[in-house]
Amino acid sequence: MTIGILGGGQLGYMLALAGYPLGLHFRFLDPSPEAPVGRIAQRVTADYTDHAALEKFSSGLELVTYEFENVPVEAADFLAERVPVYPPPAALEAAQDRLAEKNLFRKLGIATTEFAAVSNPSELDAAIKLLGFPAVLKTSRMGYDGKGQWILRTAEDVATAKSEVPPVQMILERFVPFTRELSVLAVRSRNGESAFYPLAENHHRSGILRLSIAPAPRLQESIQRAAENAARRVLESLKYVGVLALEFFEHQGELLVNEMAPRVHNSGHWTIEGAVTSQFENHLRAVLGLPLGSTGPVGHCAMLNLIGDLPESSEVLALPDAHLHLYGKSPRPGRKLGHITVRAASPERLALRLSELPAFFHRPDFCLDAALVHSASLRA
Numbered sequence: 001m002t003i004g005i006l007g008g009g010q011l012g013y014m015l016a017l018a019g020y021p022l023g024l025h026f027r028f029l030d031p032s033p034e035a036p037v038g039r040i041a042q043r044v045t046a047d048y049t050d051h052a053a054l055e056k057f058s059s060g061l062e063l064v065t066y067e068f069e070n071v072p073v074e075a076a077d078f079l080a081e082r083v084p085v086y087p088p089p090a091a092l093e094a095a096q097d098r099l100a101e102k103n104l105f106r107k108l109g110i111a112t113t114e115f116a117a118v119s120n121p122s123e124l125d126a127a128i129k130l131l132g133f134p135a136v137l138k139t140s141r142m143g144y145d146g147k148g149q150w151i152l153r154t155a156e157d158v159a160t161a162k163s164e165v166p167p168v169q170m171i172l173e174r175f176v177p178f179t180r181e182l183s184v185l186a187v188r189s190r191n192g193e194s195a196f197y198p199l200a201e202n203h204h205r206s207g208i209l210r211l212s213i214a215p216a217p218r219l220q221e222s223i224q225r226a227a228e229n230a231a232r233r234v235l236e237s238l239k240y241v242g243v244l245a246l247e248f249f250e251h252q253g254e255l256l257v258n259e260m261a262p263r264v265h266n267s268g269h270w271t272i273e274g275a276v277t278s279q280f281e282n283h284l285r286a287v288l289g290l291p292l293g294s295t296g297p298v299g300h301c302a303m304l305n306l307i308g309d310l311p312e313s314s315e316v317l318a319l320p321d322a323h324l325h326l327y328g329k330s331p332r333p334g335r336k337l338g339h340i341t342v343r344a345a346s347p348e349r350l351a352l353r354l355s356e357l358p359a360f361f362h363r364p365d366f367c368l369d370a371a372l373v374h375s376a377s378l379r380a
């Protein structure tokens, strides 16, 4: 049985690694000849808009899924006429456009920060008047890892943004002075069964995820339930199949949803070692209509992204509770090259292990201070 995956980056790589024990085969489509999955699976190198390549790619596949949410919806629709495609292309469509996504949340009664559509400089002025400072201006489409965003605190920032923003649809959001960022991974199978992982606490630098701690420290039952309810509404309304990630701001004891990703997610990498069933395996179970595996945690995890450069593998592996994942990409500034997960039986043990990480990890961009503070506060 061969599963087709659109996108051949590290998420696809880890999906395949989770699928091999289930007897699955994989074929990937990615425009880049350097896509990491080339090492471990069949790869078709072509543009997502190349119909002849999509036709060839889809031949004999059981189904198609994706690991990249900016796949053109048109490509997903083209494939859906030939093989089942999960998650449904409608989910892709909603997630690719911040305005459409926030309107969906609003329609479903899921709390989000206030926002306004901005398509020209005078609409920006009107939106600022409505929402006030500080605010965040974002391109509605194709933004990721903090790209295409401007934080506006003053009239000068607005003037700068006006001179810099491309002439595309934008969204202005009220800035949320959040206490922390949390994300939930939800999974719904073809037969309607759904399950939810415990929330992870996420730390970003320069818009890129650096550290996830899971389950999130001091996780209140009510917050977990609120996240699950929000995710359930999205799953049901889109008749979703597969793993869905929802990212939230925690603000004054409430959750405000920021965005969703219709795929496995970086903030769920901890589930490989830290949950009974990983997000990757559960995504495959869901799209195949197999029973879902338990999403329960098996310890306390910290996941650290390796961005731009790599530590010595031997130094990481010298730590008994550390697991190293390298994606086989060549180093480049800002590029996600791998991650490590430290899994421990208790918060105390996790704090100890994190404090023992080699010097490489004690740079501010790893946000380890946050993990250590949390672990220490749990201990107290």
Ligand code: AMP
Pocket: 113, 136, 143, 144, 145, 146, 147, 173, 174, 175, 176, 177, 178, 181, 204, 207, 258, 259
């Ligand atoms: P995004 O691309 O929407 O995930 O934004 C990247 C990061 O920017 C988020 O993880 C937050 O840290 C920050 N951010 C985005 N939107 C807001 C907002 N409305 N208020 C405060 N911080 C934000």
